Amino acid sequence: MHQPSDAGATAGTYLPGFGNHVSTEAVPGALPIGRNSPQRPAFGLYTEQLSGTAFTAPRHENRRSWLYRLRPTAEHPPYTRYAGAARFAPGTGDAPLAPNRLRWDPVAACAPGTDWLDGITTMLANRDPADLEGVALHVYAADTDMDRVFMDADGELLFVPQAGRLDVVTELGRLVIAPGQIALVPRGVRFRVALPDGTARGYVVENHGGLFRLPDLGPIGANGLANARDFETPVAWFEDHDEPTQVVQKFMGSLWTTTLDHSPLDVVAWHGNLAPWRYDLARFNTIGSVSFDHPDPSIFTLLTSPSDVPGRANADFVIFPPRWMVAEDTFRPPWFHRNIMSEAMGLITGAYDAKAEGFAPGGISLHNLMAGHGPDLASWTGASNADLKPHKIDGAMAFMVESCWPYKPTSYALDHAQLDYDAVWADFPKAKLP
Ligand SMILES: O=C(O)Cc1cc(O)ccc1O
Numbered sequence: 001m002h003q004p005s006d007a008g009a010t011a012g013t014y015l016p017g018f019g020n021h022v023s024t025e026a027v028p029g030a031l032p033i034g035r036n037s038p039q040r041p042a043f044g045l046y047t048e049q050l051s052g053t054a055f056t057a058p059r060h061e062n063r064r065s066w067l068y069r070l071r072p073t074a075e076h077p078p079y080t081r082y083a084g085a086a087r088f089a090p091g092t093g094d095a096p097l098a099p100n101r102l103r104w105d106p107v108a109a110c111a112p113g114t115d116w117l118d119g120i121t122t123m124l125a126n127r128d129p130a131d132l133e134g135v136a137l138h139v140y141a142a143d144t145d146m147d148r149v150f151m152d153a154d155g156e157l158l159f160v161p162q163a164g165r166l167d168v169v170t171e172l173g174r175l176v177i178a179p180g181q182i183a184l185v186p187r188g189v190r191f192r193v194a195l196p197d198g199t200a201r202g203y204v205v206e207n208h209g210g211l212f213r214l215p216d217l218g219p220i221g222a223n224g225l226a227n228a229r230d231f232e233t234p235v236a237w238f239e240d241h242d243e244p245t246q247v248v249q250k251f252m253g254s255l256w257t258t259t260l261d262h263s264p265l266d267v268v269a270w271h272g273n274l275a276p277w278r279y280d281l282a283r284f285n286t287i288g289s290v291s292f293d294h295p296d297p298s299i300f301t302l303l304t305s306p307s308d309v310p311g312r313a314n315a316d317f318v319i320f321p322p323r324w325m326v327a328e329d330t331f332r333p334p335w336f337h338r339n340i341m342s343e344a345m346g347l348i349t350g351a352y353d354a355k356a357e358g359f360a361p362g363g364i365s366l367h368n369l370m371a372g373h374g375p376d377l378a379s380w381t382g383a384s385n386a387d388l389k390p391h392k393i394d395g396a397m398a399f400m401v402e403s404c405w406p407y408k409p410t411s412y413a414l415d416h417a418q419l420d421y422d423a424v425w426a427d428f429p430k431a432k433l434p
């Protein structure tokens, strides 16, 4: 039967560090010592290796964990197409991609009884999951705990809550996150999401490419931005639940389902360096200009997924946290620019300094490669005339998923974009030559 909390550590027990080699057991003696695959694991547990990188990946990039579970994952009936989650993973269509800038208001409230999975709307995607490259941006709105279990074979999932906490119950442990925190579930790890506050909204970044890692710091030095010690990995937790459990998985862009006669969240012990984690954005050590000019936003990179081209990210996850603006003789908000990288942005709370209005918490903006963008007229006017005293941008948290691959909006997204986004850059006064 269901024995959540007594069967191991309760939610809220975490181990610090990013990408560490962790050993954790919810039942003493469950974890083999000195070998991965003993002939007869303790208690008749089943051994399983979960690989997040190729067996032969260089050692510093190699990520895998060993799981010791009540039943082997291999024991399952065939998958058939899943009929729910109508706005999840619908594909982006073959129509030519217009170069237009686009912006979206938050999605409408969900129908009552919608869980996190069925409450997902896919907004933007680039590349095919089978390419093992690219990223997708989904939003969710939900008001019901999941009974079923989900697994994404197409990529790792980065949760960015915007309203309401999430209790992410995974094969490798439980993570509770609130708005202002983020969490990552590796590709292939099964989980369900409960809503401690009854409702929840937010974003999910799905990364098909190289695993998110901490960026190199270059001249910044050995410390700064997101520090490794502030990431938290849950200890082992399992449920012993012999009841029918629906499993839904995303595989090659479509959703599939099967039903097990037990819960697959049955990993009693595990060790390795492929694991879920959570991180509090308030721990981000924000670095900026203390002289003049507005630095490139790469200074705010929290996580990076590299592509095959050095320095050109498959996806950078970048945040715009509260910070002091002190630069002298400087236009302080983001400048006008055109970028070879494609920029998808979301807003967790507050107001973004380049957009006076129209970019609401829960909304999204898209500036694909070479799209001219930057401050809207109101922000430009204000910042051009501001008294340049030290000023704190406070109470705001925006993020950007910057990708070398242009994003395609889904057909739902195209049908629901704001109609007049271009107008925010209308009516700039012409420069006057002497
Ligand atoms: O377009 C945006 O708002 C994101 C952004 C922020 C910034 O500070 C500099 C460049 C940039 O693309």
Ligand SMILES: [Fe+2]
Pocket (backbone or CB within 6 Å): 337, 339, 343, 367, 373
């Ligand atoms: Fe930009």
